[in-house]
Amino acid sequence: MLTHIYNFLEKSVENFSEKIVFVEPFAKERKEITYKEFDLYSRKVASEILRKLNNDTLPLQKAILIILPKGIDCLISFFGVALSGNFYTLLDEKSPKERIEKVIEVLKPKLLITSKDLNLDLNLPTLYTQDFKSFNTDENLITKAKEKHIDTNLLYVLFTSGSTGIPKGVSIAHKSVIDYTFWVCETFDFDENEILANQAPFYFDNSVLDIFSSVKVGATLHIIPNHIFAFPAKVLQCLEQEKVSTIFWVPSVLIYFANTEALDNFSSKHLKKILFCGEIMPNKQLNIWRKHLPQSLFANLYGPTEITDVCTYYIINRLFKDDELLPIGKACKNTELLVFDENMNYISTKEIGKKKGELYIRGTSLSLGYYNDKEKTNKAFIQNPLHDNYLDLLYKTGDIVAYNEFEELLCYGRADNQIKYMGHRIELGEIENIINSHDKVRNSACVFKEEIICFYESKEEIDFRMFLKDKLPLYMIPKHFKRIDSFKLNQNGKIDRKALYGLI
Known part of the structure; x- marks a missing residue:
């Protein structure tokens, strides 16, 4: 053993x-x-x-x-x-x-x-x-x-x-x-x-x-x-020289490499598996990677630190439009996914479409809690609400999800990135996904401060009104758009959202 x-x-x-x-x-x-x-x-x-x-x-x-x-x-x-x-x-x-x-x-x-x-x-x-x-x-x-x-x-x-x-x-x-x-x-x-x-x-x-x-x-x-x-060209040259067959990177890095057009001069006989995790991966940049490496396996992995890195995965097996949301897929082996609405009613895999809830995880992967902090541990790791027969802990991820017609999970972003605006519950990640599909947008991030504000990375100012008119309901369209040259990233390579509030 x-x-x-x-x-x-x-x-x-x-x-x-x-x-x-x-x-x-x-x-x-x-x-x-x-x-x-x-x-x-x-x-x-x-x-x-x-x-x-x-x-x-x-x-x-x-x-x-x-x-x-x-x-x-x-x-x-x-x-x-x-x-x-x-x-x-x-x-x-x-x-x-x-x-x-x-x-x-x-x-x-x-x-x-x-x-x-x-x-x-x-x-x-x-x-x-x-x-x-x-x-x-x-x-x-x-x-x-x-x-x-x-x-x-x-x-x-x-x-x-x-x-x-x-x-x-x-x-x-x-x-x-x-x-x-x-x-x-x-x-x-x-x-x-x-x-x-x-x-x-x-x-x-x-x-x-x-x-x-x-x-x-x-x-x-x-x-x-x-x-x-x-320096994308330097990294890609290293991958080729060292005959690298697998990478597992955060989406921000893959997005940056796709946006800089570094992939145009990159053709690899060796790179066969491209895995990513840590943020929502926009299909626009993913499609650029898939175009350059058509024979490679691409997989979207998902999971918080509290469940040992990854608890769901989706091996990409079909084409996606630029404005579609990439699934996070199904449970890893020896892991169970449970989705509950805000009243802790269970949402089954058969409830397809827009019935969203928060994702909870159970399995061997669960953390043993927050070190030297019982209070935070008890808030995040809860008894399975479906029974009280024995100790059966779930981790409360704080991520909003729903099932698609393939019984795969779609992740719309953080519950703390969900807002209530004009009487509607809105996932800011859903807005970002549509804006990222614009051909002149490199990346975007939305924040809420009385109104929805979208920061976008682009070489030029963009008028989004006509672009979003048929793609988002009026109440989801940001009130303000702010162009920036590049996003500040945090230590893990993700967009530093806290820094954006300083730009408002």
Whole structure:
């Protein structure tokens, strides 16, 4: 029985010890590491962690804070922490000190892993990446730690922004990541021949697919720095040179690449699987990608951080018009989707069309709650309203969905992005989808401040009145349109909607 994420690495070391597992193709000097070397360094780090924490005899997992840039050393830290029987939290090395302090207050970490180059002074016992080589492996300590391990132990706590300003720590167990990784590899037919290129920052849950799926099947993962995505031609050249077969990127990046016309000069014999997740993907830009890579598989994945990255998927199997909404599809294996209206009445898959509700999730993928925050946990993870016979938790996603005629889910956006205006309930995401289909619009975002205001990215001012007249009811047409050169993106590569209010 597989209970530990490190089992994936041990199996791949047996089968592919000399194969390259991780590559930093844009490092000053190209960096790469084999499965055997990666295992060795991870064991060194695990041993040092266990030596450092040896005084604490309580049978509790310890929080290890990691502050490092995206790279191989960061991944060694992940696996080292996991092997030590503890759990990790990664923060962006560019995080403001105030956010780091807030996370430390919630997490109360016992140890910090970082680089001397970052000059951090957080008053914590610290391991430095520069010392990894000099650590000694202690197999006795590792064996004891593994004997104590169970699959409901935490693997990581990932901090997202909290509405009160206090970050929320989403707690994810080994069993959830193991279950998810098996599903990914089975559904998308991953094997040792797969070559992936990572876009997601490692503190963003989309990276879970890249990292653990690669290690499970003996694949190779290329780690592309966040800032390089500002140069589409450079990234696409890298994909071709490295013979990348799979990417899993956020829609904002795919949209940007399509809008810059970088794909016009890109033809790949190798890129066979394009997966995306994190936002609604407009069909206009997706159709550009599909036109350039007609033989490739495209899949729309959906899921909040609280359910281990992904809970629904749709492998695109038909043509879509530019102004259609792309389905988020059906439940992943070992996951159940439940839709309830605002009065908590169940909406079945047979209730097709405009009967919308909020999506709730149940299954192994569910987070074990928000770290050190019972109040937020109890609000987001609720007893299944269909019964009260035993503890059966659902995660309240906050996303508005409806079923189409294929019993696939359509996602209209966030419930907190749903407004009531002139007596009508309106999903702003539905408006954005139509505006994005305009041939001169690169991307758009709507906000509500007494009236609906649409920001759109375009090279020129556009009069939308005639375009929207037959596509949206009058009450859904924004009162104001504001052209911008480009959207500010947040750390995860999504449109920073909060920043838009400052432009009103």
